[in-house]
Structures are given as C-alpha cells and as structure tokens.
Amino acid sequence: LPRANGWTHLITAAYNGYSDVVRVLVEGNASPDLAKDNGYNAVIAAAYNGFDEVVATLLELGATADAKMNNGWNALMIASAQGHPRVVERLCEANANSNYSRPSNGFSALMTAVSAPHGAAC
Template structure:
C-alpha cells in the first residue's frame, strides 16, 4: 500500500483573518482592556502575524506597558522571538520604551534572548541603564 500525502490545510475563513488583523491593530494601539477581553474569550495569547510578531511583541514595540503586563499575566511568552530572531525586550530597548523594558523584566523576560539580545541592543545604543549588567559566573557583574 502506498501512503497518500495529506491534503493541504484549508486556508482560514476570511472572518478569522479579519479578526486576527483587528487583534494586531488593538495590540499596536495599546487597547489593553479590549484585547484582554478577546484573549479571555479564547483568542490565542501568542497569536503571531506572518512575520512572527506576537501580540505582546507589537504591544512592546509600540510602547504599551499596561498591555504587555496584561498579556504576560495571561500567559504570553515574553521571550518569544519573531522570524528575525528579535525578542520583545530587544524591540522595546531599540525603541527606547523604558517603561515597557521595566515591565518585561518584571515579567521575567530574558535580556539575553534573541539576536541581537536586549543587552546587546542596549549597549549598541548607549542605553545600558535599561538592562541590568550580566552577572558573571560567581553572580558578580562582569
């Protein structure tokens, strides 16, 4: 018997695509209450656009610490990299979003995730104040 390849998956319905676009727009606009309600109703908290940018990544990059906090508390992966290997924390450092950086660190984001990492990005832009020093092997700053 020869195995038949599985048929390709059906494309999502247009209303599903439209809803996803609306959720990405809410993340960019920082509409925490509205977006949290969608997530609470079952929208995937780590929904990602075609470039791998999650709702949290978009909220972080556009400077919305309250939304970042709400998504993280609902289980969003604070270290999920987009398709370019960038973390939400590195994006917030790049944009100079001090409050978002502090929020992500409070929510457990790894300053060494991604390429370049948030720590490397902070050094490149002379903003080492945004990300704590890397502890050395004995737990002392290097």
C-alpha cells in the same frame, strides 16, 4: 481570525494600545501568543509602541514574554531599541531572557539598547 495580511484583531488592539480590548479578546479565547507568519505577535506589537499596560495585560493573561520573530528580534529587544524602559522592566519582571542574542549578529537586548539612540535595558 487573521486578516489577509496576518494581522489579527488582538495584534491590532495591542499595536494601538487598547488594553481593555486586548483583555476582552483574550478572555474570549483569542490566543495571546498567536503570531503572523513572521512571528510578529501582540506582545511584540505593544512593546514596539511602548504600551506597558497592554504588555502587562497580555503577560497576566498568559502571553509568552520571550516570543521571537523569524528575524530573531523579540519583545525585549524591540522595547530596548525603541527606548521604552517601563516595557523593558515589565518584560524582565516576567523573566524574559535578557541574555538571548540574535543568531544573525549576536546582539542581545542590552547591546541593542546601547546601539540605539534612545535605548533602554534591564
């Protein structure tokens, strides 16, 4: 169940890198794609912080690699901008759309990586 701010236990566990907790929650019927009102979900939370193992666990348990936030950012773009190459690789292996671009500015994950000081891309 989401808290007042929209953070679920799953999003919180993913954000903090607790892959074992993520597994228990999803195997206990938490939706791996449940998102806050702005589209922020567990995969995006784990990608932001570079938690490759959490991303892998979520994808293994059925999470969508291409989920987007309302602002157009997706997990691949976020991992690229944050400089998390292992997460980028994991998402690309899960067939995340590396050609997707944000409607607001046309930036793709590759363009995001190039413009970030420590970016990574597939």
